[in-house]
Amino acid sequence: MAGARAPQSSVRIGKVIGTVVATRKDERLVGSKLLITLPLDIDGQPESGALVAVDMVGAGIGERVIYAVGSVASRALSGADAPVDAVIVGIVDAIEGAGG
Numbered sequence: 001m002a003g004a005r006a007p008q009s010s011v012r013i014g015k016v017i018g019t020v021v022a023t024r025k026d027e028r029l030v031g032s033k034l035l036i037t038l039p040l041d042i043d044g045q046p047e048s049g050a051l052v053a054v055d056m057v058g059a060g061i062g063e064r065v066i067y068a069v070g071s072v073a074s075r076a077l078s079g080a081d082a083p084v085d086a087v088i089v090g091i092v093d094a095i096e097g098a099g100g
Helices: 071-076
Strands: 011-020 033-039 051-055 064-069 086-091
Touching: 011 051, 033 086, 051 064, 064 071, 071 086
Parallel strands: 051 086
Antiparallel strands: 011 033, 011 064, 033 051, 064 086
């Protein structure tokens, strides 16, 4: 179909570019590390629209990560009703194949 776009994946690759410190936040996020994550395209080039993601794996600034967005993100946390739209679920060691 002309003009059709591929569906967006719920799991993506990004790069951690910063941290967010919030002394006051929803009680379901207390103890969570918040990282600013820049989405990357298949070639590893930055896309627009950095987002804040809850870190589940101990990622650091400069690392490439795997993150989930949308309803699957809140399910990755122990409290499925947490107000989360993005969660880091892995640290990328290498990408092989297209764009790696």
